[in-house]
Amino acid sequence: MKKVVLAFLALLLLSYGAKAHADEIVFGAALSLTGKLAKEGNLVKSGYELWKEMVNKKGGIKIGNKKYKVNIKYYDDESDPNRGAKLVEKLITEDKIKLILGPYGSESVFATSAITEKYGALMVQGGAAADKLYTRGFKNLFGIYTVATEYMDDILEMLRNKSPKPATVAIIYSNDLFSAQVAQGAKKSAEKYGYNVVLYKDYPKGTQDLSTVIVEIKGKNPDIILGCGHFQDTIVIVKQSKDYKVNPKALAFSVGPALPDFVDSLKSDAENVLGAAQWTTTLKYKDPVFGSNTEFVKAYKAKYKEDPAYHAAGGAAAGVIFQRAIEKAGTKDDIAKIRTALSNYSEETLYGKIKFDQTGKVVGKGMAVIQIQNRSQRTVYPEAVAESKAVYPKPAWK
Amino acid sequence: MIILQILVNGFLLGGFYTLIGVGFTLVWGVTNIINLAHGAIALLGAYITYFIFQYWHLDPFVTLPVSFLSMFLFGYVLQRYLMNLVVKAQIFMLLILTFGLEIFLVNFMTTFFSADFKSVTPDYAGSSLVLGDIVIPYIRLGVFAICVIVTLLMSFFLDRTWTGKAIKATSLDIEAAMMSGINPAKIYALTFAFGSGLAGLSGSLLSLTQAFSPNIAGGLTLRAFIVSILGGLGRIEGAFLGGLVLGVVETMSSYVIGESYKNAIAFGLMVLMLIIKPSGLLGRKYYAEVKH
Numbered sequence: 001m002k003k004v005v006l007a008f009l010a011l012l013l014l015s016y017g018a019k020a021h022a023d024e025i026v027f028g029a030a031l032s033l034t035g036k037l038a039k040e041g042n043l044v045k046s047g048y049e050l051w052k053e054m055v056n057k058k059g060g061i062k063i064g065n066k067k068y069k070v071n072i073k074y075y076d077d078e079s080d081p082n083r084g085a086k087l088v089e090k091l092i093t094e095d096k097i098k099l100i101l102g103p104y105g106s107e108s109v110f111a112t113s114a115i116t117e118k119y120g121a122l123m124v125q126g127g128a129a130a131d132k133l134y135t136r137g138f139k140n141l142f143g144i145y146t147v148a149t150e151y152m153d154d155i156l157e158m159l160r161n162k163s164p165k166p167a168t169v170a171i172i173y174s175n176d177l178f179s180a181q182v183a184q185g186a187k188k189s190a191e192k193y194g195y196n197v198v199l200y201k202d203y204p205k206g207t208q209d210l211s212t213v214i215v216e217i218k219g220k221n222p223d224i225i226l227g228c229g230h231f232q233d234t235i236v237i238v239k240q241s242k243d244y245k246v247n248p249k250a251l252a253f254s255v256g257p258a259l260p261d262f263v264d265s266l267k268s269d270a271e272n273v274l275g276a277a278q279w280t281t282t283l284k285y286k287d288p289v290f291g292s293n294t295e296f297v298k299a300y301k302a303k304y305k306e307d308p309a310y311h312a313a314g315g316a317a318a319g320v321i322f323q324r325a326i327e328k329a330g331t332k333d334d335i336a337k338i339r340t341a342l343s344n345y346s347e348e349t350l351y352g353k354i355k356f357d358q359t360g361k362v363v364g365k366g367m368a369v370i371q372i373q374n375r376s377q378r379t380v381y382p383e384a385v386a387e388s389k390a391v392y393p394k395p396a397w398k
Numbered sequence: 399m400i401i402l403q404i405l406v407n408g409f410l411l412g413g414f415y416t417l418i419g420v421g422f423t424l425v426w427g428v429t430n431i432i433n434l435a436h437g438a439i440a441l442l443g444a445y446i447t448y449f450i451f452q453y454w455h456l457d458p459f460v461t462l463p464v465s466f467l468s469m470f471l472f473g474y475v476l477q478r479y480l481m482n483l484v485v486k487a488q489i490f491m492l493l494i495l496t497f498g499l500e501i502f503l504v505n506f507m508t509t510f511f512s513a514d515f516k517s518v519t520p521d522y523a524g525s526s527l528v529l530g531d532i533v534i535p536y537i538r539l540g541v542f543a544i545c546v547i548v549t550l551l552m553s554f555f556l557d558r559t560w561t562g563k564a565i566k567a568t569s570l571d572i573e574a575a576m577m578s579g580i581n582p583a584k585i586y587a588l589t590f591a592f593g594s595g596l597a598g599l600s601g602s603l604l605s606l607t608q609a610f611s612p613n614i615a616g617g618l619t620l621r622a623f624i625v626s627i628l629g630g631l632g633r634i635e636g637a638f639l640g641g642l643v644l645g646v647v648e649t650m651s652s653y654v655i656g657e658s659y660k661n662a663i664a665f666g667l668m669v670l671m672l673i674i675k676p677s678g679l680l681g682r683k684y685y686a687e688v689k690h
Contacts, residue, residue: 243533
């Protein structure tokens with residue numbers, strides 16, 4: 001009798017375990033949790049985690065009449081795209097996961113999306129903005145960041161209407177894929193708006209001393225300095241601009257000012273620096289999972305005790321879009337159907353109105369412009385949704 | 399005017415290169431060890447300064463003796479109880495040993511201190527000396543001054559003290575040195591200790607001028623390598639000249655040709671030196687070569 005009961009219990013346990021597994025949709029992500037992109041990588045992960053929590057709180061992803069819990073398997077790529085590619089291969093072949101949430105960084109997405117494409121797995125990414133990602137004829141990659149070449153366009157458009165009217169621009173950029181494209185786009189935009197580009201120069205990725213470049217900028221005395229790099233170089237440029245008393249009318253960056261750590265690292269030196277932003281906390285968008293962007297910000301603050309950065313929002317939005325596509329496709333296993341649902345996707349999310357062209361690139365989203373004012377990021381453009389007026393020209397360093 | 403500013407920057411940077419090169423060239427010249435872990439040891443010094451500044455809010459310049467002494471001890475123990483085991487083997491074995499040590503230290507730092515960039519920013523960071531059109535950040539000036547002073551002290555130590563002379567004697571003729579009552583094992587350990595101490599010191603100074611992470615260890619070792627080749631092995635004055643030349647060439651090439659070509663130019667310079675004058679600017683035949 002005892003044996004029978006035990007066997008029954010064991011069976012119950014087994015079937016319960018199996019059932020719990022069948023009620024789950026597992027996503028995979030290989031992110032930079034350590035290394036030079038650790039900051040951004042962890043932010044994207046926070047976004048994924050918050051989305052997972054929110055969906056699971058509501059019962060899960062709905063397919064037909066059944067709800068499936070979300071689970072995400074993470075690996076750390078140590079900020080090495082090659083390692084990221086290997087880990088995504090592991091996710092697909094060993095862990096049997098075909099729904100991949102993207103990493104942060106253009107190079108990482110570039111390398112890992114080649115793997116998802118090869119194995120016919122799907123990737124939705126809210127972490128990379130290089131144009132080059134979408135010129136390879138891939139069918140399985142969908143990205144929600146406004147692409148690199150359009151990054152600085154809105155800042156330059158905003159500044160051309162200011163007085164005294166800025167005439168000259170210096171553009172410096174880190175020589176990685178993403179930053180080089182931002183710089184190319186910025187140069188094109190600058191010429192389109194009638195600025196004179198007096199300096200256009202690259203520096204090696206990860207450089208920690210840019211004093212020569214800063215001195216060279218000083219020699220040209222430009223009205224606007226555009227820095228197209230990553231968080232760490234942005235900090236270096238601001239610090240060394242102060243060291244060498246370089247005083248442009250506007251100092252703007254593609255990446256950096258939008259991150260909360262920007263003000264923490266630079267303190268008062270961060271004041272009046274401009275930045276391009278994929279997303280800000282104050283944008284008024286509806287969202288199918290969180291309710292609205294404002295609700296998302298509230299939930300994020302409750303969980304992480306800090307304001308979400310655009311990376312985190314991008315991560316959450318990527319999850320939301322993946323989820324909505326799966327729900328619309330009505331399947332969690334038929335990759336072709338989910339792909340079709342993504343291609344036809346058109347919905348307002350916390351990240352903006354999302355729609356993909358046939359290459360998988362988001363279209364018509366644009367960029368917001370922010371400025372550090374009184375130690376916080378304020379949206380200053382587009383003026384219709386701005387919180388405050390942009391300070392221009394930037395006061396000289398103290 | 400901009401050229402003048404860039405020259406000044408080059409000299410200031412050269413001061414730092416001198417200091418990181420001095421320890422490296424001394425170890426190479428005297429003990430014939432090419433210490434590939436030099437940059438990693440420098441970073442240990444940088445982390446010492448970082449943590450002391452972070453937790454006890456001590457002025458970073460005050461931490462310099464701490465990082466020098468700890469790395470000095472570290473270097474002494476390392477040479478005495480590890481390197482000495484293989485010192486009589488082929489130079490290739492020592493190279494592998496220091497390479498392994500570099501990998502170990504970098505991974506150790508990555509594990510315990512994370513791969514994130516750290517920087518030391520005291521309150522007076524960002525203030526500069528302005529001389530007409532030339533701007534000199536005070537911190538860089540301070541770093542330069544310390545580099546020069548330490549290099550001079552090191553030179554004085556080698557030329558004027560008994561221990562210093564013993565170090566030189568050992569590098570010149572080990573047998574004659576032994577006959578005069580010098581214990582080479584001790585001298586080797588002492589030299590390595592000085593090399594490591596100077597590396598730690600330069601790392602601490604590095605943390606003041608730029609952000610650092612364990613990943614930059616290799617780059618630092620390479621700079622020290624170039625300085626040694628340029629200046630001539632085992633010579634303090636050589637490292638001084640080599641460091642300044644490297645600093646000025648790097649900043650000038652960054653300005654004239656482009657920041658991205660800086661490394662290529664620096665290495666090109668080194669190769670050129672090896673072709674034209676393999677013993678370096680101030681190197682003479684005897685150092686490091688007599689022994690083998």
